[in-house]
Amino acid sequence: MLDQPLPSPRTFELGLTLSGAVSAGAYTAGVLDEIFEALDEWDTERRIRSDVPDHRVELRVMAGASAGGMCAAIASATLGRPVPTNSESSALRKAWVERIDIQQLLTVDERPKDQTIPSVLDARILDEIAEEAVFGSRSATATGRGWLGNSLHLAFTVTNLRGVREKLGFEKGGHPFRRHRDVLRFCIGGRDAELRHPSELRLDWQPTPGTGWRELISAALATGAFPVGLATRPVVPSVRDLGELHCLGSNSFYWQAAARAANDRSFWAADGGVLNNEPHELCRQLLAGIGRSNERDGQKAQRATIMIDPFVDDEGDTFGDTEGPPHWFTDVGARVLAALLADARSDHRAILLANLETVASRYLISPTRPGRPPGNRSIASGAIGGFSGFLAQRYREHDYQLGRRNAQRFLAEHFTLPANNPLFDGARSEKYARHVKVGPEGNYLPIIPRFPAEGRLPHALPEWPGADDWSRRGLESRLEKRLAFVAGGTIEHAGWRVVGRASRLVLPLVFPIASRKLRAALDDHFR
Secondary structure (H helix, E strand, O other), rough: OOOOOOOOOOOEEEEEEEEEOHHHHHHHHHHHHHOOOHHHHHHHHHHHHOOOOOOOEEEEEHHHOOOOHHHHHHHHHOOOOOOOOHHHHHHHHHHHHHHOOOOHOOOOOOOOOOOOOOOOOOHHHHHHHHHHHHHHHOOOOOOOOOOOEEEEEEEEEEEEEEEEEEEEEOOEEEEEEEEEEEEEEEEEOOHHOOOOOOEEEEEEEOOOOOOOOOHHHHHHHHHHOOOOOOEEEOOOHOOOOOOOOOHOOOOOOOOOOOHHHOOOOEEEEEEEEHOOOOHHHHHHHHHHOOOOOOOOOOOOOEEEEEEOOOOOOOOOOOOOOOOOOOHHHHHHHHHHHHHHHHHHHHOOOHHEEEEEEEEOEEEOOOOOOOOOOOOHOOOOHHHHHHHHHHHHHHHHHHHHHHHHHHHHHHHOOOOEOOOOHHHHHOOOOHHHHHOOEEEOEEEEEEOOOOOOOOOOOOOOOOOOOOOOOOOHHHHHHHHHHHHHHHHHHHHHHOOOOHHHHHHHHHHHHHHHHHHHHHHHHHHHEEE
């Protein structure tokens, strides 16, 4: 991982950073399906026609956090299957649009007295969705895709709740510390694949039960274990990221091997987005190598990362956005929590560089919809902290289709390089003539050309949903029952049986107030 050799001049390497998204994973799924479909169409045309651009684009890395990590896991499991005939058969769409819904998350079962409640929402449906997405549609042999190299490297951020005890050593003394920001790594490509990190778990292209794909499912569920809302997950040490000697950049430091070995055991993990919600640097390092940079000059660029971030312009998030002095200690605590969350959510430097026209190694895809502000205001999943998409399939369908539309425009207008980049071999061939576009600084070409080149219609703008496009009747009752179940059970488990029973009586009186606030938030978002 210290250094990755550059690809050949006619090959462009790609890394995808999939940020945390909560229910807006549907948007990320739409973007991924559009990119993969474009690569598949180009690959098919290149095999049957001689007048098609003949440079190569290879997907090398996917790094994800939370819902983005779950998208990466589902996507990677499908790449060895036959090419989908249409978006309706997409495993990503099925998981994020059709299968996940608030109804399953609010299940209330009879609970034995000695059984704890691991989270506010019932997360068991996520296990079913993951199993179905990864193992549900296996084919006998992997279908070769020309845009996959000999290996695909995956990285999932997680929050290690136990922490890893480490020690930075000096010539005299040392400095012990505990690290909670962890990474789970995989390499898909079989025995020929070259590992880019010593902790990577090697997988074959075809997911099969009883193999390391079980660990990948566990990693996907762990990175998406939203704190309190969804259950934490156990992680086995075989896919642990136990630190990197070279990342310290000085011979006077060392990772104490004995301390690392002592911490090489299983732990419980929460959402990776808590500490690293936009793992762009992780993706960039896997693509280029530690201490290396990807060429930013458009005339020389050979690699690029694309960050897919549904909440990059989260202007509607006002949590902790206050100006007055914090007089009460509770106010201080709330503001500190808001500061920690905001700082962990965003990689500001990566976003800044991705928005610079002069940087050809970093790109960004985030929600845009005509007539609405960019970011969370452009997606139906942008309300109530990103959870509103779970309320109705129509919300998730809108975000999925908007993701496809945004990605289509991105590939045509933004994911481009100057025509004199060696990738296009000077663009002298007729293979590139129909794809050349004229810009203010000269001719440029799409890195991933679309087919048919002429007459491709843009995806239709999906109809904007309404605040009432979810079934309030029944759902509010289920929500009240689930919250009563969680609150009463938790209090009783703590030994306060009388208080627990009383909470079941008080909650129905308090819930209408919370319900009105929920409706007000949705009305404001969808107006």
